């Protein structure tokens with residue numbers, strides 16, 4: 561499985577980066593998984609202003625600034641979107657990046673890892689809906705993380721207390737990644753058939 565971990569915040573001093581590093585490190589422990597961190601800071605894009613919805617535009621002309629993002633996403637088999645909650649939703653920069661996607665997500669599984677005062681749960685609900693409409697196969701499992709600032713250090717290492725909690729974020733992430741891999745293998749087989 562080629563897995564992209566997407567950093568959904570580009571804010572200065574963002575906490576999402578360390579959450580994404582945590583996800584990346586856990587995914588790298590799995591067999592048969594190649595992980596790439598896709599940081600939206602590295603993919604600066606204008607706000608989408610294409611004349612027709614990208615999915616329905618056979619003559620689509622893609623902005624040169626957007627191409628690296630689409631190419632990076634097209635290479636992947638599965639996605640973990642790591643997002644904070646901004647005003648009960650996802651950051652505009654993440655929504656804009658998703659609005660450019662078409663075939664890159666098609667028939668591929670995706671999950672969400674979020675944080676915020678209620679674990680980013682409201683952002684997750686919205687993001688799952690957005691990803692589903694964007695043709696990803698959104699899996700049921702997700703991770704809503706409370707207490708990220710103290711729970712994970714800047715290198716993405718989870719605190720020992722949280723790591724040991726059988727109902728904590730480590731357990732939730734393990735389940736989500738295991739399920740993602742299951743769907744990824746099944747869907748890759750189906751896409752290739």
Ligand SMILES: Cc1cc2nc3c(=O)[nH]c(=O)nc-3n(C[C@H](O)[C@H](O)[C@H](O)COP(=O)(O)O)c2cc1C
Nearest residue numbers: 569571573574575576644645646647648676677678
């Ligand atoms: C514009 C903005 C809106 C926010 N709205 C919410 C919110 O609705 N719910 C919440 O739990 N946290 C909210 N927060 C707090 C963020 O979850 C917190 O700052 C988090 O660290 C943001 O992720 P980031 O540091 O990766 O950008 C908001 C933060 C910002 C900057």
